Amino acid sequence: MPKTPTSQSKSANAETVAFRGGGFAPRPIGLVGAMVFVFLIAFWEWGSRVGWISQLVLPAPSEAFAAFQELVVSGLLWKHVSASVTRLVTGWISGTVLGLLVGLSIGLFSLARAGLVPLVSAMFPIPKIAMLPLFIIWFGIGEGSKVATILFGTFFPTIITVYGGVDNVDRNLIRMGQSFGLTWFSIVRKIIIPGALPAILSGARISASIAIILLVAAEMIGAEFGIGAYILLAGSLMATDQLIAGVALLSMLGLTVGWLIGKAEKYFLNWRA
Amino acid sequence: MDLRLEGISHNYGSLKVLEGINLAIEHGKILCVVGPSGCGKSTLLRLIGGLERPSAGQVMQIGEAPSDSLNPLTYIFQDFALLPWRTVAGNVNLVLEDQKLSRQRRKDILENVLERTKLSDFADALPRQLSGGMKQRVAIARALAVSPAVFLMDEPLSALDSQTRELLIEDLVDLWTREPFTAVYVTHNLAEAVRLGHSVAVFSRRPGQIRQVVKIGTPLADRKVTDPELIDRQDYLWRLMKDEALAADLELSDA
Ligand SMILES: Nc1ncnc2c1ncn2[C@@H]1O[C@H](COP(=O)(O)OP(=O)(O)OP(=O)(O)O)[C@@H](O)[C@H]1O
Numbered sequence A: 001m002p003k004t005p006t007s008q009s010k011s012a013n014a015e016t017v018a019f020r021g022g023g024f025a026p027r028p029i030g031l032v033g034a035m036v037f038v039f040l041i042a043f044w045e046w047g048s049r050v051g052w053i054s055q056l057v058l059p060a061p062s063e064a065f066a067a068f069q070e071l072v073v074s075g076l077l078w079k080h081v082s083a084s085v086t087r088l089v090t091g092w093i094s095g096t097v098l099g100l101l102v103g104l105s106i107g108l109f110s111l112a113r114a115g116l117v118p119l120v121s122a123m124f125p126i127p128k129i130a131m132l133p134l135f136i137i138w139f140g141i142g143e144g145s146k147v148a149t150i151l152f153g154t155f156f157p158t159i160i161t162v163y164g165g166v167d168n169v170d171r172n173l174i175r176m177g178q179s180f181g182l183t184w185f186s187i188v189r190k191i192i193i194p195g196a197l198p199a200i201l202s203g204a205r206i207s208a209s210i211a212i213i214l215l216v217a218a219e220m221i222g223a224e225f226g227i228g229a230y231i232l233l234a235g236s237l238m239a240t241d242q243l244i245a246g247v248a249l250l251s252m253l254g255l256t257v258g259w260l261i262g263k264a265e266k267y268f269l270n271w272r273a
Numbered sequence B: 001m002d003l004r005l006e007g008i009s010h011n012y013g014s015l016k017v018l019e020g021i022n023l024a025i026e027h028g029k030i031l032c033v034v035g036p037s038g039c040g041k042s043t044l045l046r047l048i049g050g051l052e053r054p055s056a057g058q059v060m061q062i063g064e065a066p067s068d069s070l071n072p073l074t075y076i077f078q079d080f081a082l083l084p085w086r087t088v089a090g091n092v093n094l095v096l097e098d099q100k101l102s103r104q105r106r107k108d109i110l111e112n113v114l115e116r117t118k119l120s121d122f123a124d125a126l127p128r129q130l131s132g133g134m135k136q137r138v139a140i141a142r143a144l145a146v147s148p149a150v151f152l153m154d155e156p157l158s159a160l161d162s163q164t165r166e167l168l169i170e171d172l173v174d175l176w177t178r179e180p181f182t183a184v185y186v187t188h189n190l191a192e193a194v195r196l197g198h199s200v201a202v203f204s205r206r207p208g209q210i211r212q213v214v215k216i217g218t219p220l221a222d223r224k225v226t227d228p229e230l231i232d233r234q235d236y237l238w239r240l241m242k243d244e245a246l247a248a249d250l251e252l253s254d255a
């Protein structure tokens, strides 16, 4: 038999080298995420219908959905959501803007760094919920205290991500800017801020989640409208279907915020490939 | 405009990096600086361009910079230092935006330098889409945009593969032949030094001192890779450097 390459590779002491690379590279897979949701909800609905899950323990998704429809029909949905979103947006934006300013000064000025970093480290871990009674005294039981809770809750993490981002800007780029005689202001605006933007945006993701958590907590005290108030009321009436509807509303809010930040990342960081 | 380094010494804390450097940088000529790793070549370049202050001695500018020069001392960096979030045109524009120029003038400069570096078709590309050689051409375009009196180049080609390097050497020779510029060109690569340098300053190991300044007479445009005279010069430079390089290699870097 002639010795062709194939016959050679089948000979006794020749083997294909085993493949051992690959993996460790997560890639996006389309609908899987949505399918997990659908499957879980279907399973839950089925469990409730069969009587596997008692109504007392957990209302069926369909009931929660009915409660949600009631909200829509009565027009209360809009009132609750708009009250919450207004607080969320005012609190988060003001916290983020202030955090950006303070974080940038810490990143740029030695004096600000020396003076403020210890203070920030001391204040960051304080749960802002614990401060709520004080905020009520300072800013009133109305919108003030609620916005303040969210503001302070987002302010500190923003400071930390911003100055971390500024510290990580490639020093060679800054050196380059100086060597071309760019003004200080230009260097900050055109090199430092865009360089810190990836860190700032991932910080925004975290601070937005913190803001939602704080929003609900703050709305549980002295609020007439708001998703938190709705959930609290449902809870105290043991209206678990409404409670689930409220919680679902929160997670939709979270998803929306996450999606918006994702859009912002795509838009601002398109240079990152 | 010429530059003269007078008795430059520099140290970082107790680490003596440069000692007693006297050197003339002549108008319209390329001065190559070679020396073992860590002998202070990059430091010297930072001192020349005013990014750092020498511990002793001074860098003197002789004569006025040409009036059309927007940034007389201009660097080209080893790592290109391009802003990844700006396009090729944006990166060049960056250094023009702070200058008092009319919109039209800015546009003209941009077009001119992109054309000189053969980048006109890539004005809207982002750095991540470009090869290393292209990135360095963008950096060269950016430097040309401010019409420097002196280019300060710190191993501009050492991050590139040898074919790209060869192409860029030809580009630089071309640019120089069309319009002679002044440059201090730091390199590790002796072949590069003999291709581009009108003179080559050989540094000793740290603390860096000048061992010799070797002149090379052949006009830049006539230098070929295989030119026996250049090979001879290169060999001579290598013999000057060899012992220093060996000794420098054996030193602990955090000494
Ligand atoms: N900012 C700094 N602070 C302290 N030491 C420094 C600093 N910059 C450089 N050095 C030290 O000074 C010495 C000279 O550094 P320099 O970068 O100038 O050398 P070089 O000749 O450019 O080396 P290479 O050939 O590796 O680029 C090195 O030992 C380096 O560790």
Ligand SMILES: [Mg+2]
Pocket (backbone or CB within 6 Å): B041, B042, B043, B154
């Ligand atoms: Mg160096």
